[in-house]
Amino acid sequence: MALDVLIVDDSAAIRKILQRVLSQADLALGEVFEAGDGVEALKVLEAKTVGLVLSDLNMPNMDGLQLLNSVRSRPEWSAIPVIMITTEGSETKVVEAVHLGAQGYVRKPFTAEQIKEKISSCLGRAGKLA
Amino acid sequence: MMELPLSQDEIATLIRANTQKVFSTMLGLPITASAAGGGRPLAGAPDRSVISFVGLTGQWSGSGSIQCSANLACTISGKLLLADFDSVNSEVLDAIGEMANMILGNFKNDAESRLGPLRLSTPTVVHGSSFEARNWNGQYRTSVSFDCEGELFEVKVCLARSQALRETLQPAGAVAQP
Numbered sequence: 001m002a003l004d005v006l007i008v009d010d011s012a013a014i015r016k017i018l019q020r021v022l023s024q025a026d027l028a029l030g031e032v033f034e035a036g037d038g039v040e041a042l043k044v045l046e047a048k049t050v051g052l053v054l055s056d057l058n059m060p061n062m063d064g065l066q067l068l069n070s071v072r073s074r075p076e077w078s079a080i081p082v083i084m085i086t087t088e089g090s091e092t093k094v095v096e097a098v099h100l101g102a103q104g105y106v107r108k109p110f111t112a113e114q115i116k117e118k119i120s121s122c123l124g125r126a127g128k129l130a
Numbered sequence: 131m132m133e134l135p136l137s138q139d140e141i142a143t144l145i146r147a148n149t150q151k152v153f154s155t156m157l158g159l160p161i162t163a164s165a166a167g168g169g170r171p172l173a174g175a176p177d178r179s180v181i182s183f184v185g186l187t188g189q190w191s192g193s194g195s196i197q198c199s200a201n202l203a204c205t206i207s208g209k210l211l212l213a214d215f216d217s218v219n220s221e222v223l224d225a226i227g228e229m230a231n232m233i234l235g236n237f238k239n240d241a242e243s244r245l246g247p248l249r250l251s252t253p254t255v256v257h258g259s260s261f262e263a264r265n266w267n268g269q270y271r272t273s274v275s276f277d278c279e280g281e282l283f284e285v286k287v288c289l290a291r292s293q294a295l296r297e298t299l300q301p302a303g304a305v306a307q308p
Contacts, residue, residue, distance in 0.1 A: 011224060011227065011231070012224045013210060013211060013221070013225040013227075014228055017210070058250065058252065059252075060252060087231055087232055087239075087250070088235065088239075088250075089236070089238075089239030090239065090242065108231075108232045108236075109151060109155035109232050109236075110155065110156075111155060
């Protein structure tokens with residue numbers, strides 16, 4: 001069954017680029033939803049069944065780490081793979097994201113191949129690849 | 131006054147490296163950087179109407195910016211989003227904001243080993259024909275201009291020691307806290 005994906009980034013440009021990358025990826029992905037921050041993302045997660053989250057770290061209202069914490073605290077969402085895609089490169093933020101349960105971390109700028117490989121390896125580890 | 135732990139040349143080198151990395155990875159657009167302090171100054175360019183800022187805070191604070199013409203902003207956005215833009219619209223402004231976020235975010239990551247932990251604000255983008263942009267807290271200003279598709283754009287970083295910045299922000303007559 002195809003996995004629906006949620007892209008969370010305050011930049012519409014990055015959301016559009018990631019939409020394009022996902023549409024060209026041979027990864028049996030389904031519908032792609034978008035959110036501009038963590039608060040919007042939680043609303044999408046409440047309303048839809050999402051199988052993968054790609055999230056920025058630095059966002060207004062609710063940042064990526066707060067979102068990750070919220071996702072991991074809800075039993076029904078705790079197994080959803082979350083990949084952080086961000087400019088932030090500080091080691092403490094990376095360690096914190098991994099500690100909170102992020103399955104992957106991609107630094108901007110990125111290539112389409114880097115995104116596809118990271119999704120593929122995360123879904124493979126989670127046993128969610130068809 | 132405490133000296134900036136990075137020289138102007140080192141800052142210019144980080145600006146050049148990170149700008150070229152973002153342009154080659156995200157846009158596939160070749161750009162040519164001027165030598166530090168050299169090259170054609172953007173100030174003389176006829177159109178520099180699009181500017182995107184991000185704030186930097188930490189032990190050293192200030193801002194970073196990229197500035198270019200409306201035409202080049204459309205070209206950059208078109209390459210980033212694989213679309214055609216004839217004029218500056220919300221998508222172009224968002225794309226230029228994201229370019230500033232990536233270039234100056236990566237500059238921040240590289241500079242932190244010498245300047246201490248820094249935080250980056252979300253970008254602000256301005257488009258207009260009659261404005262002057264100033265960063266009044268920049269004790270140390272470094273700017274690098276680049277040629278892209280026959281046009282110039284500029285990446286600039288302004289930094290000041292945060293304590294010095296707080297003192298300049300003190301209202302007249304106020305007593306500084308120890």
